[in-house]
Structure formats: structure tokens, C-alpha cells
Amino acid sequence: xxxxxxKKINLKLKVWRQKTRADAGRFEEISAPEIPVDASFLEMMxxxxxxxxxxxxxPIAFDHDCREGICGSCSMVINGNPxxxxxxxxxxxxxxxxxxxxxxxxxxxxxxxxFPVIKDLSVDRTAFDRIIASGGxxxxxxxxAPDANALPVPKxxxxxxxxxxxxxxxxxxxxxxxxSSAMLFVSAKVNHLAVLPQGxxxxxxxxxxxxxTMEEAGFGNCSNTGACSLACPKEISxxxxxxxxxxxxxxxxxxxx
Amino acid sequence: xxxxxxxxxxxxxxxxxxxxxEMKLVNPANKRKHTxxxxxxxxxxxxxxxxxxxxxxxxxxxxxxxSPRRAHSIAAQGGINAAKNYQNDGDSVYxxxxxxxxxxxxxxxxxxxxxxAEISPNIIDQCVAQGVPFAREYGGTLTNRSFGGxxxxxxxxxxxxxxxxxxxGAYQAMMRxxxxxxxxxxxxxxxxxxxxxxxxxxxxxxxxxxxxxLESYAADAVILATGGYGNVFxxxxxxxxxNTTAIWRAHRRGAAxxxxxFTQIHxxxxxxxxxxxxxLTLMSESLRNDGRCWVPKTPGxxxxxxxxxxxxxxxxxxxxxxxxxxxxxxxxxxxxxxFRVDEGRGVGPTNVAVYLDFRDAIKRLGEKVVSERYGNLFxxxxxxxxxxxxxxxxxxxxxxxxxxxGLWVDYNLMSTIPGLHVLGExxxxxxxxxxxxxxxxxxxxxxxxxxIPYTIGHYLAGTKLPxxxxxxxxxRAARAEIQGGIDRLMALKGSRTVDDFHRALxxxxxxxxxxxxxxxxxxxxxQEIQTLRxxxxxxxxxxGDKSYINPELEKAGRVADFLELGELMxxxxxxxxxxCGGHFREEYQTPDNEALRDDENFCHVAAWEYSGQPGRTNWxxxxxxxxxxxxxxxxxxxx
Ligand SMILES: Cc1cc2nc3c(=O)[nH]c(=O)nc-3n(C[C@H](O)[C@H](O)[C@H](O)COP(=O)(O)OP(=O)(O)OC[C@H]3O[C@@H](n4cnc5c(N)ncnc54)[C@H](O)[C@@H]3O)c2cc1C
Ligand code: SF4
Ligand code: FES
Numbered sequence: 001x002x003x004x005x006x007k008k009i010n011l012k013l014k015v016w017r018q019k020t021r022a023d024a025g026r027f028e029e030i031s032a033p034e035i036p037v038d039a040s041f042l043e044m045m046x047x048x049x050x051x052x053x054x055x056x057x058x059p060i061a062f063d064h065d066c067r068e069g070i071c072g073s074c075s076m077v078i079n080g081n082p083x084x085x086x087x088x089x090x091x092x093x094x095x096x097x098x099x100x101x102x103x104x105x106x107x108x109x110x111x112x113x114x115f116p117v118i119k120d121l122s123v124d125r126t127a128f129d130r131i132i133a134s135g136g137x138x139x140x141x142x143x144x145a146p147d148a149n150a151l152p153v154p155k156x157x158x159x160x161x162x163x164x165x166x167x168x169x170x171x172x173x174x175x176x177x178x179x180s181s182a183m184l185f186v187s188a189k190v191n192h193l194a195v196l197p198q199g200x201x202x203x204x205x206x207x208x209x210x211x212x213t214m215e216e217a218g219f220g221n222c223s224n225t226g227a228c229s230l231a232c233p234k235e236i237s238x239x240x241x242x243x244x245x246x247x248x249x250x251x252x253x254x255x256x257x
Numbered sequence: 258x259x260x261x262x263x264x265x266x267x268x269x270x271x272x273x274x275x276x277x278x279e280m281k282l283v284n285p286a287n288k289r290k291h292t293x294x295x296x297x298x299x300x301x302x303x304x305x306x307x308x309x310x311x312x313x314x315x316x317x318x319x320x321x322x323x324s325p326r327r328a329h330s331i332a333a334q335g336g337i338n339a340a341k342n343y344q345n346d347g348d349s350v351y352x353x354x355x356x357x358x359x360x361x362x363x364x365x366x367x368x369x370x371x372x373x374a375e376i377s378p379n380i381i382d383q384c385v386a387q388g389v390p391f392a393r394e395y396g397g398t399l400t401n402r403s404f405g406g407x408x409x410x411x412x413x414x415x416x417x418x419x420x421x422x423x424x425x426g427a428y429q430a431m432m433r434x435x436x437x438x439x440x441x442x443x444x445x446x447x448x449x450x451x452x453x454x455x456x457x458x459x460x461x462x463x464x465x466x467x468x469x470x471l472e473s474y475a476a477d478a479v480i481l482a483t484g485g486y487g488n489v490f491x492x493x494x495x496x497x498x499x500n501t502t503a504i505w506r507a508h509r510r511g512a513a514x515x516x517x518x519f520t521q522i523h524x525x526x527x528x529x530x531x532x533x534x535x536x537l538t539l540m541s542e543s544l545r546n547d548g549r550c551w552v553p554k555t556p557g558x559x560x561x562x563x564x565x566x567x568x569x570x571x572x573x574x575x576x577x578x579x580x581x582x583x584x585x586x587x588x589x590x591x592x593x594x595x596f597r598v599d600e601g602r603g604v605g606p607t608n609v610a611v612y613l614d615f616r617d618a619i620k621r622l623g624e625k626v627v628s629e630r631y632g633n634l635f636x637x638x639x640x641x642x643x644x645x646x647x648x649x650x651x652x653x654x655x656x657x658x659x660x661x662x663g664l665w666v667d668y669n670l671m672s673t674i675p676g677l678h679v680l681g682e683x684x685x686x687x688x689x690x691x692x693x694x695x696x697x698x699x700x701x702x703x704x705x706x707x708x709i710p711y712t713i714g715h716y717l718a719g720t721k722l723p724x725x726x727x728x729x730x731x732x733r734a735a736r737a738e739i740q741g742g743i744d745r746l747m748a749l750k751g752s753r754t755v756d757d758f759h760r761a762l763x764x765x766x767x768x769x770x771x772x773x774x775x776x777x778x779x780x781x782x783x784q785e786i787q788t789l790r791x792x793x794x795x796x797x798x799x800x801g802d803k804s805y806i807n808p809e810l811e812k813a814g815r816v817a818d819f820l821e822l823g824e825l826m827x828x829x830x831x832x833x834x835x836x837c838g839g840h841f842r843e844e845y846q847t848p849d850n851e852a853l854r855d856d857e858n859f860c861h862v863a864a865w866e867y868s869g870q871p872g873r874t875n876w877x878x879x880x881x882x883x884x885x886x887x888x889x890x891x892x893x894x895x896x
Contacts, residue, residue: 006530006531019805020805036531036533038530038531038643039531039533039534040535040641042535043533043534043535046533046535046756047533050754050756050757052800053754053798053799053800053809054752054754054798056798056800057800058800058801058802059800059801059808059809061806061807061808063323064497065322065327065329065496065497065498066327066329066331066332066496066497067496067497067535067536067538068332068538068637069637069640070331070332070418070421071327071329071331071332071496072324072326072327072331073322073323073327089640093637093640093641095640095641095643097643118467118806119805119806122323122806124323125323125324126323126324126444128324129324129325129326129432129435129442129444132428132429132432133432133433133435133436134436136429136432137387137388137429137430137432137433138386138387138388138429139433140383140386140387140430141308141311142304142307142308142311142383142430142706142707142710143379143383143707144386145379145382145383145385145386146382146386147382148341148381148382148384148385148386148391148399149343149398149399151385152393152396152397152398153393153397154393154395154397155393155394155395155397158390158391158392158393158397159390161388161390162390162415162416162422165388165390165415165422165425166418166421168331168421169324169326192388192390193388196388196390198385198386198387198388199388
């Protein structure tokens with residue numbers, strides 16, 4: 001297929017290399033010459049990897065899949081920013097036209113005690129699955145549902161729920177937080193389900209259990225800096241956290257009664 | 258090989274109820290004694306795992322992703338069909354059934370398609386109960402949009418993120434069962450083989466992608482829900498890890514592969530821009546509700562779009578298909594775009610694109626409404642191309658998107674290997690030669706929530722299953738074979754990367770087994786693929802080690818399978834001497850370039866049986882005749 005003439009730039013990468021979970025890890029300097037500016041950040045990594053392979057070196061491992069900002073797999077800290085410098089953008093949607101010729105780029109994995117590195121830029125985020133398993137759902141067995149229009153949901157509520165539900169579970173909020181708190185992720189799920197009438201019956205149990213699992217998994221506390229929301233590729237609103245705190249308070253009080 | 262569809266007798270609208278009544282049941286106390294393996298956690302796998310665990314089965318679920326929620330279903334944008342008739346516009350189960358049969362160009366089994374349409378309303382009910390935030394009207398009821406190939410509004414959606422919301426619903430239902438102990442979940446596991454004992458599927462062999470170890474899992478039945486194989490073309494709208502490995506290894510163990518050449522090329526994707534490109538991004542078909550496709554009337558007109566006045570534009574879909582216009586089905590719309598480019602009227606820097614223009618929609622509805630409907634798609638487009646579609650028309654071009662072919666299954670979703678069931682995009686069942694938009698999500702969830710939970714019970718209750726564990730010789734043999742294959746690949750230390758081979762295969766496939774196919778081209782493709790495959794086994798280079806995360810090794814295994822599948826697709830396309838749906842043979846077309854079906858000779862499913870030996874591929878072609886008792890065989894027309 002024909003290829004458009006894309007401008008090219010030369011970059012210097014400093015990439016975190018770590019063979020296994022047990023390995024100590026270190027930065028490695030790798031040059032990335034002649035990178036087309038229309039390539040995405042991950043395509044830049046592909047180009048670098050293909051060169052490493054041809055030289056018989058171990059390519060850089062990183063998680064990715066959809067490459068359209070929706071699966072939540074990609075997880076790099078680029079020059080100190082989870083998912084890089086562009087707001088509301090996952091690493092896979094970031095394009096090299098945002099960088100300039102000769103620039104040095106530091107690439108690290110998402111770092112948090114609850115997200116151990118398993119190789120290079122790849123981390124273990126199963127703690128998020130455990131949080132969902134502990135209450136991030138509505139208990140309704142298949143076959144039990146009434147007609148979908150039986151219970152009207154005001155458009156505003158549906159939109160509100162949707163906005164929280166767009167979280168892709170990437171963990172950038174945790175990586176951005178000085179305390180490695182998972183509050184933005186947890187609150188997005190809590191609010192998605194709390195605003196819907198279908199979520200009402202389990203409202204209290206849900207927030208209590210999810211918060212408990214979050215703490216047990218080793219995530220830190222929220223100190224209200226808002227860094228999470230700024231790093232979030234889906235721009236999940238910081239307000240979710242305050243709303244969850246109030247859900248949590250109400251639920252704890254009720255449970256004590 | 259016998260292909261018994263097991264479709265129940267009786268009137269079409271009663272088949273499924275009758276079958277549900279006649280199927281054997283497993284009593285509640287016995288369910289927990291049965292272990293069922295589910296491979297894949299997309300819509301099909303997650304919904305099946307959740308529902309079977311709710312029923313009391315012991316479910317073991319594996320996926321190659323880091324989390325079940327990352328399955329490729331997450332990326333579906335546009336929506337999900339259901340015959341709810343909430344819009345009061347004349348929709349019905351029968352109409353959805355009819356549209357799907359016709360849309361599939363009469364190459365799908367009527368009984369399965371009718372069941373799908375019947376189940377569709379329950380899916381929406383289930384998802385809403387789980388908290389899936391579908392789009393709603395101010396009055397609080399659900400809203401709908403239209404999709405290609407239909408004249409009613411029956412598509413439910415959650416902005417441009419329908420797949421995400423449906424998958425999260427199914428994932429949450431499944432995680433609830435993980436917490437309750439009904440589902441044992443194993444992530445970052447790639448299934449490399451299906452283990453047969455006495456000809457019956459009794460387990461799988463998986464590679465732990467973190468440690469590199471091979472692990473054995475035994476069960477009473479195995480379900481594959483591993484998605485589609487569009488990545489055989491290298492460039493497609495599929496996620497990068499989507500692959501054919503699990504179904505291909507099952508095929509090599511005896512599961513027939515049906516209609517492998519039926520590939521859907523989606524008309525609205527962001528065009529290819531350079532050699533570094535790793536995938537193509539879909540722009541949802543829902544955009545064709547309000548966007549208008551055009552090219553300049555004059556070949557070689559290089560003026561920027563805003564300088565081309567209306568009377569010098571060719572709104573080609575509206576011109577050729579006045580009644581469906583921009584909403585013509587995918588195969589039809591894709592081919593029209595290709596024709597325009599072949600005529601030298603393509604646009605953009607590569608001349609391999611057409612415009613999808615929102616100027617009139619913005620004039621009619623205002624920017625706010627357009628942004629509410631398509632905002633996130635416009636953002637994706639701008640991020641990738643650097644152009645703002647509110648100002649400049651989008652450039653789009655067809656790309657490989659979906660594979661209608663897959664493992665052959667009967668009405669119970671069982672393959673030709675007893676005990677091996679196949680759900681979702683991995684099977685061939687419901688879409689014939691072309692899938693209608695918003696019908697894959699419907700099928701995945703129908704299979705997982707509402708079909709397999711019944712039919713698996715029928716299988717387990719009616720089959721004698723001697724005790725088998727992972728110490729059985731069949732597991733040892735499979736393990737030795739897989740280990741040998743991995744060692745062989747690692748030892749090659751050749752000079753070309755896995756991606757090099759994959760791209761080369763993709764080029765052959767796109768040029769000769771893509772949007773239009775010829776006898777000579779297909780024959781050439783088969784030879785070229787065979788040559789490429791032998792080069793692969795001499796010259797591929799995988800660096801790194803097999804005992805820790807090694808994406809190159811993972812990709813190599815997948816590409817090795819694609820290199821065989823590609824050949825089978827070409828053979829299937831060569832043997833199918835007709836044009837139907839997504840399969841367009843240049844030799845078989847009407848004077849105005851429409852597909853020319855041959856119902857006399859090809860009104861059947863082609864199911865291929867693997868009969869190759871190590872190092873040599875070979876297949877036997879079998880057929881399942883299709884009969885149309887309800888929808889009359891007719892030439893598909895969207896004019
Ligand atoms: C960009 C895009 C947009 C789409 N939009 C729509 C839409 O709007 N409406 C619609 O109806 N359809 C749409 N489709 C089609 C639809 O999304 C898919 O057909 C459907 O989601 C497939 O679901 P699935 O459950 O069969 O497989 P997938 O979701 O692909 O899941 C496959 C699962 O199998 C696992 N897996 C695969 N191989 C292995 C292995 N060897 N070992 C272990 N695990 C394995 C994966 O980890 C994953 O969990 C779209 C498709 C694309 C590409
Ligand atoms: S809240 Fe945002 S940053 Fe955190 S996991 Fe969700 S999408 Fe990622
Ligand atoms: S690769 Fe899927 S979100 Fe980035």
C-alpha cells in the first residue's frame with residue numbers, strides 16, 4: 001500500500017528494564033532514530049523492538065491490545081506522566097507528533113505496591129479484578145430480568161452512570177497518585193452502580209466491601225491532590241471520590257445501627 | 258465426517274421452545290460435580306462462565322489477557338440489535354430473523370438465526386438489570402438508532418462504547434461468581450491445544466504467559482469463545498492479540514472449520530497511512546446514519562474537499578442505492594468504495610480513501626447534537642489523523658473487521674469434536690456470508706447467556722464421561738508436542754522478525770484473498786503462502802527466553818497458525834465459485850457489479866476437515882446443505 005510521506009524525528013529513550021518480578025530492574029538507554037511523527041507511541045515502541053530483535057537483544061515487554069484507548073491494557077509512565085503528556089489520552093492514542101526531534105523520553109511502568117512489575121513495562125493489576133469481585137456488580141442471575149423499559153431511568157441519571165462507567169480500569173490514577181490510591185477507580189464503579197435504581201439494593205454492601213478490598217490490596221489513602229483525574233485517559237471526574245466518601249459514610253452509619 | 262445440524266423439526270418459531278423442552282437436564286445437585294472449561298472472556302465467554310456458574314456448574318475460565326475485561330469485545334462501538342420494537346416502527350422477531358438471513362446473503366442456517374432473533378429481547382433486559390447504561394430518552398425509556406442493512410431502528414447503544422459497557426456487565430457478573438467460588442479464573446494463560454480422550458474433548462493445555470510453563474486443565478466439556486481471526490490480514494480493526502490459535506489447534510484435532518473465506522470488510526475505517534502502522538481503527542458504522550459518503554466526480558480532482566461544489570461530488574451510495582443510501586450493508590458499501598478508488602477518484606494523501614462528510618448533518622442538527630451522537634468517534638479520528646471532522650470531512654476506507662467463518666457447530670453449538678463447544682465470533686453459526694452491524698454483540702451474548710447454559714446440560718446429561726485427570730497420557734502427549742513446537746521455534750535464530758512474516762502474509766491476503774478475489778489470484782496466494790510458511794520455519798528470529806514474558810514467542814505461535822489458516826481461506830474462496838456477501842469473485846458478478854450468487858451449486862456451508870501431516874497441509878471439503886423454508890431465496894437488493 002502507498003505510504004504518505006511522514007516527517008521523521010530522532011529520539012533518545014531511557015526505558016525501565018526488569019526481567020522478572022524478582023529482578024531489581026534498571027534504566028537502559030536505547031536510541032530511537034527515524035521515528036515517523038504520524039506513528040503512535042506504541043508503534044514507536046514496535047519499531048524499537050524490531051531493531052532490538054534483529055540485534056539479538058531482548059525486546060521491551062509492554063501490555064497493549066486494542067490500541068484505541070478502550071481496553072485499558074497499555075500502561076506506561078512517559079516523562080513522569082502516566083499515559084504521557086496529552087490530557088484524556090491513553091498511551092496507545094498518543095502520537096509522536098507530540099514530541100520533538102532530539103527529545104529524551106523516559107519510559108517507566110506504572111508503579112505501586114499493589115501493581116508489581118512482572119517484566120519491563122508490564123505490571124500485575126489483578127488487584128483491580130479482586131476489587132470488582134468483592135462487590136462491583138449488581139447481583140442478578142441470568143434470566144431474572146424484567147422488561148428493560150419496565151423501570152424508567154431519567155436520562156440525566158443514565159448519563160451520569162455512563163460517565164463513571166467509561167473507566168477502562170487502566171490504573172493510571174493509581175500510578176499518578178503520591179499515595180498509590182485507587183479511589184478514582186473504585187469510586188467510578190461505586191457511583192456508576194449507585195445512581196441507577198437497579199443498583200440500589202446492594203448500595204451499602206457494595207461500597208463497604210469494595211473499600212475494604214481496596215485497603216487490603218495495599219492501595220494508599222486519598223489526600224485530595226486530584227492528580228488521578230488529570231492522568232485519567234477517560235477524564236473520570238474527581239468529584240466521584242467525594243461522592244463515594246459520602247456513600248461510604250452513610251453506609252457505615254447504617255451498618256452500625 | 259458427518260455434519261448433522263441437529264436443527265429441531267417443526268415450525269421455525271417453535272423450534273427453540275420445543276428443543277428446550279426436549280433437552281435433557283442435569284439435576285441441581287449433580288451440576289456441581291461437572292467441570293466445564295471456558296476459554297475466553299469476551300462477551301461470549303464471560304456471559305457463559307457467569308451463567309453456568311449461577312446454575313451450579315464448576316467453571317474453569319482461562320484468558321490470555323491480563324484481566325478478563327480486556328477481551329477484544331471491549332472495543333465494539335456502535336451497538337447491539339434486539340427485536341424489541343420499542344420504536345413501534347414495525348420491528349419483530351421475524352423481521353430481525355429475515356434481515357439477518359438476507360443480510361447474510363442466504364448462507365446461514367435458518368434455525369440458528371431465528372433462535373438468535375427470539376433471544377435478542379432477553380439480552381437487553383438482562384444487560385439493563387446488570388446496570389449497563391444504555392442511551393435513554395428524557396422520559397427514561399431506552400433509545401435506538403439504525404444500522405446498515407435494516408429499515409427499522411433496533412440498535413441499542415451506550416454512546417460509542419457499547420461493547421465496553423456490555424463486556425463490563427458480563428465481566429462483573431462473572432467476577433461475582435469468582436468471588437462466590439463458582440468460577441476459577443486463570444488469566445495470562447494462552448490455550449495451545451485441546452486434549453481429546455477417546456475422541457472426546459476433555460481438557461486443554463495452556464501456556465502460563467508469565468512463567469512460560471505449560472499447564473494442563475481437565476474437564477467434562479470444553480468451550481471455546483476465543484473471538485475472530487481477522488488478524489490473519491495483519492492489518493485489521495481487531496485488537497493486536499486477537500488470533501486463531503485455540504480454534505486452529507482444535508481444527509487440527511478434528512473440528513471442522515466452516516466457511517473460512519467469509520470475511521467482513523468494514524467500509525468505515527481510518528485509512529492506512531504508513532509502513533509503521535500496526536492496526537486500522539474502525540469508525541463506527543453508526544456514523545453512516547448522518548454522514549454522507551462521496552468522492553469527486555472527476556478522476557484526479559485534487560482540490561481540498563471544501564472547494565469541490567456539490568454538483569461536482571458523487572454521493573455514490575445514495576446514487577447507486579436510493580432506498581438504503583448511506584445505510585447499505587457493509588459488504589456492499591465497502592465494494593462501492595473500492596470501485597471509486599479503482600476509478601481513480603480516491604481522496605487524501607494516498608488516494609486510497611473516500612470522504613464521509615458531516616457538513617449537512619451539522620447544518621441540520623447543530624454541532625452539539627452531532628457531538629452528542631458521535632463525539633468520542635470524532636475525537637478518536639482527530640487523535641489519529643490530526644484532522645478535525647467537524648471542519649474537514651473524514652477520510653475512510655474499508656478494512657478487515659470480522660470473520661463470519663469459524664469452527665462448524667451444530668444447533669447445540671457443539672463442534673465436530675464431541676464435548677467441544679464454540680461460541681461467539683469463533684464459531685460460524687449465524688451470519689452467513691455477511692454480518693449485519695450490531696449483530697455480533699447480540700450473538701456473543703445470546704450464545705453465552707441463553708444458549709450454552711441449556712445445551713451444555715443436555716450434553717453432560719446424555720454422555721458417559723469416564724473420570725479423566727491431567728495425569729492421563731493424552732495430556733502428557735499434548736504437552737510434549739507443544740513443548741517440542743516451542744523449542745523448535747526458539748532454536749531457529751533466523752534473520753526475520755515475526756512481524757515481518759505477519760506483514761508479508763497480510764499483504765498476500767489483502768491483495769488476493771481480500772475484497773475481491775479471482776481464480777488466478779487465489780491459486781497464486783496459495784503458493785505464496787506455502788512458500789512464506791517454509792521460510793518462516795527456516796528464518797524466523799525470536800529473541801528473549803521462553804521462561805518469562807515473551808511477546809515475540811507468543812506472536813510466533815499465532816503467526817504460525819495464521820500461515821496455515823490463510824491457505825485454507827484461499828482454498829475455500831477458490832472452491833466457492835460464486836459471489837455472496839463478503840465473498841466477491843470477480844468472475845461472478847452482474848453487469849452492474851453486484852454479487853452473483855449460485856444457489857444451484859453453492860447453497861451450502863463448506864466445512865473443512867484437516868487431513869494434513871506434519872509439515873504438509875491438506876484438507877477434505879464437506880458440505881452442509883442449507884434449505885430456506887421461511888425466507889425465500891432471492892437476490893439481495895438494496896436499491
Ligand atoms: C473495532 C470493532 C468494533 C466492533 N463494533 C461492533 C458493534 O458495534 N456491534 C457488534 O455487534 N459487533 C461489533 N464488533 C464485533 C464484536 O465486537 C466481536 O465480534 C465480538 O465482541 C467478539 O466477542 P467474542 O466473545 O466472540 O470474542 P472476544 O471478545 O474477541 O474475546 C476473545 C477472548 O478469548 C481469549 N483468547 C483468545 N485466544 C485465546 C487463547 N488461545 N487462549 C486463551 N484465551 C484466548 C481472549 O483473551 C479473550 O478473552 C466490533 C468489532 C471490532 C473489531
Ligand atoms: S479512573 Fe481513569 S485512570 Fe483510573 S483506572 Fe479508570 S480510566 Fe484508568
Ligand atoms: S492498548 Fe487498549 S487502551 Fe491502550
